Amino acid sequence: MPSLPRELGREIVEVAVRTNHPDAIVKLKLSLSSRVDKVFYESITIKSSPTNLKPAGFFATTVKSLSLPALDKRILAACAGAQTFAFVP
Structure with missing residues (x-):
């Protein structure tokens, strides 16, 4: 086959x-x-404090669209390559 x-x-x-x-x-x-x-991780929405099981740098080059409930500098730094941002309730 x-x-x-x-x-x-x-x-x-x-x-x-x-x-x-x-x-x-x-x-x-x-x-x-x-x-x-x-x-799967190109567009993510975070609603609570995440635990990261991915290697360092994974989200920086993968996430293109990021939605957060509030400003979180740690997450923004981890997703440095994101091109669009949104705040969600």
């Missing part, structure tokens, strides 16, 4: 994760099982 090239398989999963699927759990499982978790 022929298999897909690794790059094509990765692209298929990235497209599936990026789609506007309402089930975040499905998106997370897809991204983690296929090791494309950077796609």
